[in-house]
Amino acid sequence: MSKVLKNILFLVIIVILAAAAYFIFFAKDEAGQPLLQRTSVLFGEGPQLGERSQFLGVLLNIKSIRLDVSIFDTEAFKNLDDFTVPIISFGNEGRPNPFAPLGFDEVLLEGGEIETEGTFILEEIEEPEETEEPEQ
Helix, strand or coil, X not given: CCHHHHHHHHHHHHHHHHHHHHHHHCCEXXXXXXXXXXXXCHHHCCCHHHHHHHHHHHHHHHHCCCCCHHHHXXXXXXXXXXXXXXXCCCCCCCXXXXXXXXXXXXXXXXXXXXXXXXXXXXXXXXXXXXXXXXXX
């Protein structure tokens, strides 16, 4: 390709990228609002104020709901069976505090004493030496 043709192709690509950037960031959509807009969340400014008042309205509607608790006194409710399965604990299911750093597990004993259980990280795991297989 000639040098002039390369320059023209480069210029066309730059113009296409600039036009795409303009339409993505600065063009207005069909409703006439920009695709990107700045809003402030300080002091209830912007569209958040309407959303907050709508949320408060829904919250107040939920607060005014009254439930009829007489259903719990009916014979049909009293005849319902409980089919829950008890969970059997086998003992050591995990750490007392799974969020504590390794090596700092503390268990509260019955007398109010704290016992520290050690959970340790092995610093370095030794890899087995590679043995050469005898040639056949």
